[in-house]
Amino acid sequence: MSLLADLPRLIEESRAAFEEAGVPELTVHEKNGSSGSMLALCDSISFSKFLLSKGLAGKISTIYMDPPFLSGSDYSARLSGPGGKSISHHAYSDRWTNDEEGYIRMLCSALWGAKSLVSPQGSVFLHLDWHFVHYMKICMDEIFGRENFINEIIWQYKSGGSSKKHFARKHDTILMYGSSKDHYFDIPKEKSYNRGMKPYHFKGVDEYEDENGWYTLVNMKDVWAIDMVGRTSSERTGYATQKPEALLDRIIRCSSAEGDICADLFCGSGTLPVCAAKSGRRFFACDTGKLAISITKKRLYDEGAKFIYYAGEDYSGGGKIDAEVTTSEDGRDIKITGYTPDLTYIDLNEKDEALFRDMTPEDGLALIESVSIDPGYDGSVQEPAIYRVKTKGAIDLEASVGSEGKISIVVSDIFGLESQLIIS
Ligand SMILES: C[S@@+](CC[C@H](N)C(=O)[O-])C[C@H]1O[C@@H](n2cnc3c(N)ncnc32)[C@H](O)[C@@H]1O
Structure with a gap:
């Protein structure tokens, strides 16, 4: 049977798996003031169940998910070890039991969780790449409704590495679905340079000039050229696959207002919660990795963010x-x-x-x-x-x-x- 033919069954079974999943026993580990924001060391399905058990169904404006991409690789983080020597440490694995089927089950269950949590005017962003985005778009059409598809955002970046056998793969895809047709959207503006970089002097059109020439401001398009977090960037945490704040800031601001709740169900180094805190939103974020959570916490404290940290375990496992x-x-x-x-x-x-x-x-x-x-x-x-x-x-x-x-x-x-x- 082809994977495509299996999709309807896998989507339905994932719905049942999400519905049947229990509420995890998460306890408050750390409290840094009270802002209504939460960080948790747990998987996305358990966290969604936990949030639902707290009466948060339909309360989240922006749900961002940047899961592993089904790349079949393991990802590491570069750490400063004894004597300041750089060491490589496992951050997370992108290998799945039963490969594609296991991956679809995990991600569709997480999407069903997102569907129960997103507010009636909210939206869900799923960040993937060429490996599997085409299958997940079909799954999202089924879960959120084709009519609620909003955008396929192309995040275009420069990075090293290319092949002589195909065009260099230098973009990720972010699928955006609304909870309904009535989704909140605050369209950002971008520069559009005039032909020849000269002023047009059209009546009623505001024109501006910078070091490149003359431009107008237009509604933003769905291809975003944003630099990756480079080696020398002040944002860099060393966590593999860390996303730039400029990307998450744009997602948050277009889909939520100040005071709203934004969630990240695979938060990694914590870019979304950090951007949410910086832009006056509340955040709910989780990850299964201790390294991810510890980096996220450090970034949040650095930002002066207030939040409650939940975990299922005590401190055993430390030094x-x-x-x-x-x-x-x-x-x-x-x-x-x-x-x-x-x-x-x-x-x-x-x-x-x-x-x-x-x-x-x-x-x-x-x-x-x-x-x-x-x-x-x-x-x-x-x-x-x-x-x-x-x-x-x-x-x-x-x-x-x-x-x-x-x-x-x-x-x-x-x-x-x-x-x-x-x-x-
Ligand atoms: C691509 S990274 C996220 C990077 C993040 N956006 C950032 O800016 O750092 C994917 C993350 O998903 C986490 N992860 C994998 N499976 C998970 C699951 N079932 N639930 C929650 N997190 C999971 C991994 O530990 C990893 O940190």
């Missing part, structure tokens, strides 16, 4: 934190003096593993990417009064807090593993 606390009349001074990662959870190649062999807890301090300190820990939810993120290779590991309360220190390392130390 060991050593800290000294000295008490004075003014309160307590905390100093993190050592960190030992638990490498049993890490899959490193032999060369990279050797870098960790003779590492002391003091050397391990260089592996700390962020530190959160809650000086009034209630025994369950981390509410950091102090949050430090490594910037330009440095992080401040000393802090002063008041004299009352249980102290909880949570450290996140280069692998995204979190460890907790509680000092009574």
Whole structure:
């Protein structure tokens, strides 16, 4: 049987699988103020079920999904290891059980979730590439209705690599569907240069000039030339397949208003939640990868975003934190003096593993990417009064807090593993 002939069955079975899926047990791990935004360490289907159980059906204006593309590859992140040496670490896998069928089941179930969550005027964006976008457009026609198709956006970029056997593949496709024909849309404008770059002087048409010549502003077209996150970009996190903020900012602004909710069901390094926070929207985002979530959290804290972080597990799987606390009349001074990662959870190649062999807890301090300190820990939810993120290779590991309360220190390392130390 061809895959095309199987699609109706797979779409229906995915609907049933989504409906039958249970609500996951996610608990609040960390609370950074209250803005109504959420980040979760879990898969997209569980997260959708969780949001539905919180009464959020039909409440989300923009749902963006940038899932693995069925490329059959594994993706890594470049991390700064012991002694500042660059190491490669597994970020996520794009290999599927039963290949195409397993992939369709996962993605269609996630799309059924998106359909229940999107608001009556909202829209859903599915970001894919040539591998499978043609099949998923058929699935989206079925799930959202052909009449609700809005755009096939081409994101065109420059990047290295080409072949002598085919044209260089330098675009991704983003399928946009509305919840209904009545979808919210704030069309952005773009420059359209005049022929010969000279002014036309047409009556009633505003013209502008920049270093290239004269132009007018027209409604934006569906081909977007936006640079990828380059090696030297200040946005770069090192997470494979990180998308540029300019792309997500455009998606968010055209499909939602300030104060609305935007969601990303495969958030990776967190570009959508970061852009949502920057543009005054609330966000709901999830990913299955600890590294992805840890990078997202760091970016959000950097942005001063407020959110609640949910996860299904406790801190087991992290390393060991050593800290000294000295008490004075003014309160307590905390100093993190050592960190030992638990490498049993890490899959490193032999060369990279050797870098960790003779590492002391003091050397391990260089592996700390962020530190959160809650000086009034209630025994369950981390509410950091102090949050430090490594910037330009440095992080401040000393802090002063008041004299009352249980102290909880949570450290996140280069692998995204979190460890907790509680000092009574
Ligand atoms: C293409 S990346 C997303 C990149 C992201 N847009 C960014 O700007 O960094 C795809 C992400 O999907 C995550 N993922 C894979 N399967 C998932 C699932 N079932 N639910 C949620 N996330 C998943 C991977 O861990 C990976 O981070």
